[in-house]
Amino acid sequence: EPEVTQTPSHQVTQMGQEVILHCVPISNHLYFYWYRQILGQKVEFLVSFYNNEISEKSEIFDDQFSVERPDGSNFTLKIRSTKLEDSAMYFCASSQGVAEAFFGQGTRLTVV
Amino acid sequence: AQSVTQPDIHITVSEGASLELRCNYSYGATPYLFWYVQSPGQGLQLLLKYFSGDTLVQGIKGFEAEFKRSQSSFNLRKPSVHWSDAAEYFCAVGKAGNMLTFGGGTRLMVKP
Numbered sequence: 001e002p003e004v005t006q007t008p009s010h011q012v013t014q015m016g017q018e019v020i021l022h023c024v025p026i027s028n029h030l031y032f033y034w035y036r037q038i039l040g041q042k043v044e045f046l047v048s049f050y051n052n053e054i055s056e057k058s059e060i061f062d063d064q065f066s067v068e069r070p071d072g073s074n075f076t077l078k079i080r081s082t083k084l085e086d087s088a089m090y091f092c093a094s095s096q097g098v099a100e101a102f103f104g105q106g107t108r109l110t111v112v
Numbered sequence: 113a114q115s116v117t118q119p120d121i122h123i124t125v126s127e128g129a130s131l132e133l134r135c136n137y138s139y140g141a142t143p144y145l146f147w148y149v150q151s152p153g154q155g156l157q158l159l160l161k162y163f164s165g166d167t168l169v170q171g172i173k174g175f176e177a178e179f180k181r182s183q184s185s186f187n188l189r190k191p192s193v194h195w196s197d198a199a200e201y202f203c204a205v206g207k208a209g210n211m212l213t214f215g216g217g218t219r220l221m222v223k224p
Contacts, residue, residue: 033211043156043202045211056211091155100146101212105155 002026004104006092012110013082021077021107023092032075033093033101034067036060043091049075082111114139116205116215124221125193133188133218135203145186146204146212147177156202162186173197198222 005024013019025032034046047057049067066078075094079086089108093101115138125131137143144163148156160171167179177188186203200219206212 035212042216043204043212043214045213048211058211093156100158100161102158103148103156 002102004092004094004102006090006104006107008107009105010108010110012112015084015111016081019079019082019109021079021090021092021109023075023077023104024073025075025092025094026102027073029094029096029102031055031095031097031101032067032069033095034077035091035093035103036088037091037106038085038088046077079109082109084111087111114143114205114213116203116213118201118203118215118218120218121216122219122221124223126223127195128192131188131190131193131197131220133201133203133220135186135188135215136184137186137203137205138184139205141207143205144207145177145179146206147171147175147186147188148202148204148214149173149199150202150217151199159188159201193220193222195222195224 007022032049035043037043045058047061047067048055064080068076087110089106091106092104095101117136119134146161147159149159150156159175160169160177162169162179170176175190177186179186200217202217203215204212
C-alpha cells in the first residue's frame, strides 16, 4: 500500500538553527500538508500546498516557516531559526483532494 | 470556524467490552468527518471517514461510526475491544483538499 514517508524520524537541533523536514507524499496525490503535535496536545494544521503554491495556512505558520516541493516528489518544511517552542512531532500528509488525507509517521523535532 | 470536541480525555475498558468514543463538531456546512488512531510513537492511521450517504460507516479493525447531524456528533464504536486497540483516537472535521481540524484526542486503555 502506498504511504507517506518522512525523514528523519528524529531531529535534534540547537535553538536558532535552521532545520528542514523531508516528506515524500503518495505519488498520485495533489494536496500536501504539514501538521504538528506538541507533546500532550492536539494535532494542529500548519499549511496546505496545491498546484505549487500554499493554498491555506494557519496563524502558526509565520515567516519562520516555509514549504517547498523542489523536485516533484519531495515536500519539505523549513524552519529558519528554531525556537524551543518549535519542539513537536511534525506530520506530513497528502491527499487526492476529494478524499481522506494520509499521514506519515512523523518527525520528532527537539530544539535544545 | 470549525471545531471538534472529544469530551473524554481518557477511557479505560476491559478487553472484550464494547467501546464508544464521543466526538462533537462544529462546522458551517456538511462536514467531512474522520477518525484517526495513533499508537505510541506512531503516525496517524485513518480508521474511517464520512463524506455523505449512509450515516453509519464501517472502518478498519472492526470500528464503526455514526454521523448524527441533529446532534453534531460522530461517535466511534467497537463491539468488542482487543488489547491492541489501546492507543489515542482523534476525531477530525474538514473538507477534502482543505485543512483538517482535530479534536484533543481520547486515550484508550484496555484492561486485561
